Amino acid sequence: MGIDFLILMKQEWAIITILFILLFIKVGSKNWTNENILTLVNILMLLNVIAGFFGNKDGILFNEMFKTNHLIVTEKNILSLGTFIIALQSSSWLKNNKHILEFYILLLSTLLGMFFMISAGNLLMFFLGLELSSIPLGALANFDLEKRKSSEAAFKFIISSAFSSGLLLFGISLIYGTTGTLTLSALAERLDGSPLQIFAFILLISGFGFKISAVPFHLWTADVYEGSPVTVTSYFSVISKSSVLFVFLTVLYTVFKPYAVTWYNILFILSVLTMIIGNLFAIRQNNLKRFLAFSSVAQVGFILIGITGATQAGSASVVYFVLIYTFSNLGAFGVISLVSALAGKENIQDYKAFYKNNPMLSWVLAISLFSLAGIPPTAGFFGKFFLLMAGAGQGNYLLITIAALNMVVSLYYYLKVVKAIFMDSNENPIKKLTIPVSPKLALFICTTGIVLTGLISYVYKYIFSVSIGF
Amino acid sequence: MSHYSYIVFVPLLPLVTFLILGLFGRKYFKIHSGSVGVVSLLISTILSFYTAYQYFFIDGKTNAVFQNIIALKYTWLQFSPNVSIDMGILLDPISVMMIVIVSFISLMVHIFSLGYMKGEERLATYYAFLSLFTFSMLGLVLSSNIFQIYMFWELVGISSFLLIGFFFEKPSAVAASKKAFIVTRFADFGFLVGILILAFYSGTLDFRRLIERLTSVQSTEFIQITSATFLGVSMLTWGLILVFIGGAGKSAMFPLHIWLPDAMEGPTPVSALIHAATMVVAGVYLVARLFPVFSIDLTALQIVTWVGSFSALFAAVIACTQTDIKRVLAFSTISQIGFMMFSLGVSKYGGENGLGFTGSMFHLFTHAFFKSLLFLGAGAVIHFAHSNDIKELGGLRKLMPVTHISFLIACLAIAGIPPFSGFFSKEDILLATYQSNKLIYGIAVLTSGLTAFYMFRLYYSIFWNKEIRIQETPHGEGTFSMKAPLIILSICTVLAGFVPISSWVTSDGAPLKSHINVGFSAFPVLMAAAGILLATYLYKTQNSRPQAIASALGSLYRAAYKKFYIDEVYLFITKKIIFNGIGRPAAWIDKNIVDGFMNLLATATAKLSAMIKGLQSGKVQNYALYFFGGIIGLALLFIYVFK
């Protein structure tokens, strides 16, 4: 305890501090304008991101309820960075919102939940972290209070999430019943492969599958993404999803090692289904948010391939891809959120000839989409290649072939959007948008990230050096 | 070999040009962006020539065998302890030959474009894209690592996408660029999976080590990859076939060739660059790069042979029916690439048996010159007459003398008439084919006859035949910058055949004696001559020719009549049999079946996605049911089935 207690949990402390500052502002003076609050939050988030890079240490606290190491810290840093970008992006939407403080309090408490979930060394902590990261999200999904779609999305999310946590809990209770422990490290030694345990394990996977929207547990995704405010959608699709992916990875690699064959096959099925269904639905979408929702479903299919690799390279490629995915998806969502907030348009048709008046935004969107499609020299290309390479390590070329074919299909629909932006004609294209400073900064960070993450080899090297595998 | 490190500037200069023109071109180099591009590429070209000089004449050889030289190596991404992705430069005879070709042809295209694209508003963008393309292509040929080659491979795809779609106001150009991109990407997936297979079994991505491990029969890697099978075919064969699919996509081999004719929508100099000398031979280059591995796997080699020879014949037949200049040239490109492919396919590794390899590379070399000459000539014609339909063209020989002569030279070269360059390279190919497979040899000779026929059909239709009226244009035949490349390339086309490629570029690095066998070469040359004669007969003039003959021969009316009769027979044979009987159906198949299949894939995907839309019914309780169903399904599967 003592100083360790502060250092090991520094990221959690940072978030809690920000939460309390915001609470005090809420309870205290009324003199804060929205702009001041936005600036303050952005500065605090930036400090949080920067602080995340210093003084990292491995360790265990609270009788294995909380554990941390360099990989976990890196993962948390990725999440912090993503949240920071989202905070920057949300300004044009939140500028005139009365509940701006509440928005950030909810956002940060979900982030805190994710941190605890990633650090959990115990199924109870994992479950609480998961709930903390999903229940307030329901409120966030409903943040466009007067919109019909927003409340429908929130309802769908909260009900599905409750349902999935019910199943997850049932799974956890059965695991507890068959092994007698909730501590992850002890659990690994007591798994015996009885049918009931496999059933419990599958229930557990369905809980993960729900959060990362793997088919067939993904059906809520598109509806919720479409209905929620764009900022929240990007949070859903990037931060919330990545955090669960990180935990999924760790849990499979460390705790469920004895079940390696079982989960390899499960992931194989899930990833094939996820890629195919995600792509098929993405093709027919007109709403860009919905389009990105399905495309992000398809991306998860690729990530699952990386997870099947089950080596150090596998976990490194997943974390690396998530980092790249964060930049690319947030870049795309950033543009969409600006256009949605300033011009009120979200359909692909509205983006025809977007290039004419908004060349910079068009390029950012195009680069982001290229990166999502995995076209070099954007970072997405490296990310996808590494995922496939990690997956190929298992020698399952059927999976790789399906994945590569799906990449071609996905290319088709990403290009469709790019074509609309640059090449289609439109009589009244979207007017020239004046972009406030902070979203501009966010887009700049994303674009730089997309270009540089692939080219600077240090990033991958570092992630590889802290990764785990077996 | 640090004294080769300057070579990094060969690809780097175009990249810098791209960045400069891309970022500042529109503001600062509005008019001069062309000169910027030309100058930087000129330096690059000089460096490549210097490299070639140094490599071939000074220190490339050890014990009379050309060595692979790693000029530069930088470990870039360490994927896992064993596998790393390097950025490196590999010098060996083929890569040195390729940088010379690529930079030189690109330079010619840059210069030609100065005139051709004059007045274009987005000139800076155009030159930026050209530079990007040149950079990617140079990077591709210099790659020392299979991942690196894949990366540049994709970059080539993107930059060609940008170039083909340059006139994005034209819907057809947009559609063509998208088609090119998606079809080649479709092929690239094969390449990607192939890379993963080869890399997984050989445990490396580095070309030298990969070839080393997969060709030594005793190595564990080799035993593993040949003993592992999928659907009864060894993983080595699978890997190579998949890599070949990637190559076939870029090189427009049947049935992945459908993008190439459409891709003629781009500016004509771009066609010259992309479709003559650089991007389309990337596939050939890839197979050549991995040739030592290919040569020990006969199944893969057979596939290369048959795909190559079929494409060669098929495209030649279609070319006879086309009326768009650029489309004829496009199909002729497919046909010639087919030659290079099957020549690789019939070759073996090392010594005299490697003649096919050498022939293929030689043909690649000569083809680059005469095909870019043809394309640039076609560009000049289109620029001058504002039409690319041969039915609307004719009699341009007096109006465009430079273009006329250069086009003629190129046609003679592609037809394989000595002493033009095409003759020598085709000679090697035919000889190699004759030694290994008589059937392929037959196809090859037939194809070369057809080639001569359709090329001269094109030539006569443009420059002879009927006289058309052209409004006197102020720029005349073209600016000096347009004529100069034509002249230079014509000279190259004449001389390229005498370059002793066979003593430089061979499968194993050891020089090969080339020998012209007059007896052997007589038949193909005659075949080509027959094709030319037939074309002369049919297309040189519109109607006047038979009459002129009749009057010249005076009383020999019967002879004239007979001539007429033979003419009819010829016409019957060509029009009815070749055109309607073979060419049209082939073109139809090409358009409706092969193309249709690709379209079908697209519509089927769309249909399928419409069919399953019910899954996403919007009703949250249904979602929960599916969720539950998924769990039960997985549980049943893993508790009872896979247990």
Place this chain on the structure above:
Amino acid sequence: MNASVIIFYILSAFILGAALLAVTARKIFRSAIFLLFTLIGTAALFFWMGVEFVAAVQIIIYVGGIVVLIIFSIFLTQKSGDEMPKPLRKRSLFSILALVFGFAFAYQLIYEHEFGQIVHKSFDVKVTEIGTQMLSTKEYGFVLPFEVVSILLLASMIGCIVIAMKIKPTEEREIQ
């Protein structure tokens, strides 16, 4: 068969019966009351198992909190006395099939699983002990989950306030 066993079966029957009625009753108010019965029954079951504290928590939070909340919300959104719409036939059919199968499957797995020997150890859960452990940082201490849950409650409270708070009439007019 002793009294304890009989009590268990009676309790089980009561819980399941009330639960079935809670999910099938056509009047929403009745449904809520049956839910209340189920929850009380569960509390009684906890009591029977000797974990009084959980039973008490169950009664306080569920019965005193959640059910009251649910009944309030019913008043807010429903005219009392109306029958609820019937479930869609197709969906209930599929649900019943899936769930009966799922239940048989799951229970069969549970039934066949060999749980360890039942440990006849006194299982005395004192409130003081729970209190100590809940706030202990030592071994078997649950202070961290406790804090996390408190943040969760805070966050969901804020969320509820933001969402459910009625928009002022002036603003509402602007929106319409």
Place this chain on the structure above:
Amino acid sequence: MNEISITHILFVSTALFFIGMYGLFTRRNMITMLMAIELILNSVNINFVAFNKYLYPDKLDGVFFAIFVITIAAAEAALAIAIIINLYRSHDSIDVEDASELKY
């Protein structure tokens, strides 16, 4: 004190779990769906407590888990009800079939 096999208690909890699921799948009123979820969570609690008491009485893991689940159920229900009330304002109905505009 008893001869009840643990599987009997698990029968109750599993049955309760699936009854809850039935309610969730078929009820059209959102509030009743929420009730069904409470049933599901309840059944899990029975599991935890029973396992703890009969199989692993050394530690209080299961009991604590049950307590936390109850807390979470409260938070979840509160938020869900807030969302339902908000939805009621815009839709004038809490029939789940009416909230299916987002689809395909």
